[in-house]
Amino acid sequence: MSLQLKNVSFYYESGGERKQALRNLSLEIGSNELIGLVGQTGSGKSTLLQLLNGLERPWEGRVLLDGRDVAAKDFSRKELCGRVGLVFQYPEHQLFGATVVEDVQFGPRNLGWEPLEVELSAFQALKDVGIGEDLLDVSPLALSGGQKRRVALAGVLAMKPEYLILDEPMAGLDPAGRREVFQMLLKLHRERNMSILFVSHSMEDVAEYAERVIVMHQGKVVLDGAARQIFRFEKELEQIGLRVPQTARFMHRLRDDGFPLKEECITPQEAVECILRQRGKSVR
Amino acid sequence: MKGLGSEKMMGESKPKPEKAKLMIDARGVTHEYSRRDAEGNVMGIIQAVDGVDLQVTPGEFVAVLGANGSGKSTLAKHINALLVPTEGTLYVDGKDTGNQENVLAIRQLAGMVFQNPDNQIVSNVVEEDVGFGPENIGVPSEKILERVEESLKSVGMYEYRKQSPNRLSGGQKQRVAIAGIMAMHPRCIVLDEATSMLDPSGRKNVLDTVRKLNREEGITVVLITHYMEEAVEADRIFVMRQGKVALSGTPREVFGKPEILEACRVELPDITKIGLGLRRAGLDIPKVVLTEEELLSCVTGSGAFPEKA
Numbered sequence: 001m002s003l004q005l006k007n008v009s010f011y012y013e014s015g016g017e018r019k020q021a022l023r024n025l026s027l028e029i030g031s032n033e034l035i036g037l038v039g040q041t042g043s044g045k046s047t048l049l050q051l052l053n054g055l056e057r058p059w060e061g062r063v064l065l066d067g068r069d070v071a072a073k074d075f076s077r078k079e080l081c082g083r084v085g086l087v088f089q090y091p092e093h094q095l096f097g098a099t100v101v102e103d104v105q106f107g108p109r110n111l112g113w114e115p116l117e118v119e120l121s122a123f124q125a126l127k128d129v130g131i132g133e134d135l136l137d138v139s140p141l142a143l144s145g146g147q148k149r150r151v152a153l154a155g156v157l158a159m160k161p162e163y164l165i166l167d168e169p170m171a172g173l174d175p176a177g178r179r180e181v182f183q184m185l186l187k188l189h190r191e192r193n194m195s196i197l198f199v200s201h202s203m204e205d206v207a208e209y210a211e212r213v214i215v216m217h218q219g220k221v222v223l224d225g226a227a228r229q230i231f232r233f234e235k236e237l238e239q240i241g242l243r244v245p246q247t248a249r250f251m252h253r254l255r256d257d258g259f260p261l262k263e264e265c266i267t268p269q270e271a272v273e274c275i276l277r278q279r280g281k282s283v284r
Numbered sequence: 285m286k287g288l289g290s291e292k293m294m295g296e297s298k299p300k301p302e303k304a305k306l307m308i309d310a311r312g313v314t315h316e317y318s319r320r321d322a323e324g325n326v327m328g329i330i331q332a333v334d335g336v337d338l339q340v341t342p343g344e345f346v347a348v349l350g351a352n353g354s355g356k357s358t359l360a361k362h363i364n365a366l367l368v369p370t371e372g373t374l375y376v377d378g379k380d381t382g383n384q385e386n387v388l389a390i391r392q393l394a395g396m397v398f399q400n401p402d403n404q405i406v407s408n409v410v411e412e413d414v415g416f417g418p419e420n421i422g423v424p425s426e427k428i429l430e431r432v433e434e435s436l437k438s439v440g441m442y443e444y445r446k447q448s449p450n451r452l453s454g455g456q457k458q459r460v461a462i463a464g465i466m467a468m469h470p471r472c473i474v475l476d477e478a479t480s481m482l483d484p485s486g487r488k489n490v491l492d493t494v495r496k497l498n499r500e501e502g503i504t505v506v507l508i509t510h511y512m513e514e515a516v517e518a519d520r521i522f523v524m525r526q527g528k529v530a531l532s533g534t535p536r537e538v539f540g541k542p543e544i545l546e547a548c549r550v551e552l553p554d555i556t557k558i559g560l561g562l563r564r565a566g567l568d569i570p571k572v573v574l575t576e577e578e579l580l581s582c583v584t585g586s587g588a589f590p591e592k593a
Binding site (some may be wrong): 144145 | 329350351378453477481483485487503512551553555557561565567576580
């Protein structure tokens, strides 16, 4: 199982000007991955997400789902939308159903599922995001910000996607709220083997939750690997308007001062354990 | 939960400081609004802000932390009279925001930068966008040009003055929004999660700009944020919980109370977390470490290093 971009280029045209958003980009997302996508504003992240879910078509190159070209005549758009779920930034702004459950049922119903199936999947999705039964018949507009975001996410989950793609799912949430959203994503990733790709501007969140990190710059993938590997490149990331997590930056400075840093530490917990180990203290 | 900062105690005993000496003086500020269902029936009353006492002196840099829904933004909107208290009083530079006659003067004194840069742009050209504010408050046109130039320079966006704001990055747009406020010669800037939609370099540029305006031009700054490392450099921090100020003090005081912060759904900065983790494991490290430099010297001095040859 894989979702692939092969030598994809994409342009935006406005007022006779053509701007290249993606440059001959190739990328493969396998099954059961947990990927953080980072890059400066304008690096092409959002365009990439829209190509993955079929909202945009590449000018050059191909998008393949399990090896099949999604542009092929026999490949339905609905199938792509259902299998690759896209959650926009601030998805709560797109809630429109009269009730929570109606809003969440919209996606699977649109895919042409049987009514019973629609009902069951919506119910399961709401359960997955932690929205209780007492809220099913409430207007989504009456919910709190955090609840609205969960409902919006459930609307995509109800289509049972194999790939879940999220554009800054934590934007505007407080630290505890960010952690809750991530715990929920981790659970889906582990229990349903869902492949998840999320965009984030918080390197700390990426370090904490992503297994693989993809770094974009000027329409290309410039780094792609395990989070621990990527955050070694402090200078290179800074040159393209990014940074490493505060913990990694601190540990690099410690290393420059002579501390024997054997392994890259990217979260506070790791840093504490690393320093204690060096000091000969047993951890815990 | 009890407030701990001395400022809070002062507020509770209701002293009568000379108003003009305070940039912001909130006294028992309460803001209620009614929650309605789809038919418009009142479902309940919500106290978004609940009896807040808060004093900020001119030139101070304060950060406001707190969970979503804790009342931070509602409180902030009182500072430039977008909202007025349903109970209590808020003075900006001695002017009561509840008095309709003061509103224009207050909007000029205290400018606000919001979360989404795209919602704050009003013009097709950067310099016209920046000129909108001063024009609105009746600054003569020859003065407007001068102010636009000076404020675009102070946020480092002068070279973009002829461009369309649509072509700017989020961080650049926020700096243009700040320039638009600066052009009104304010004494206070309120940033309501103004960096939350920005990439790391955009965030850094906006914060550097705000710090520079604070240090070099003495502008009072109220920074509302979910990023703890942004709050570390503030003179004082206010932590809100359920419409009240739950904790206030210097960053060192506030980040020294992890239990209270947790109850407020506020986290420690990562550097502070590392310091605390090491301390709990028995290393000789102070309870609150705020900066990389501090932690570096603590760890270097703690014997974690092998003997140098």
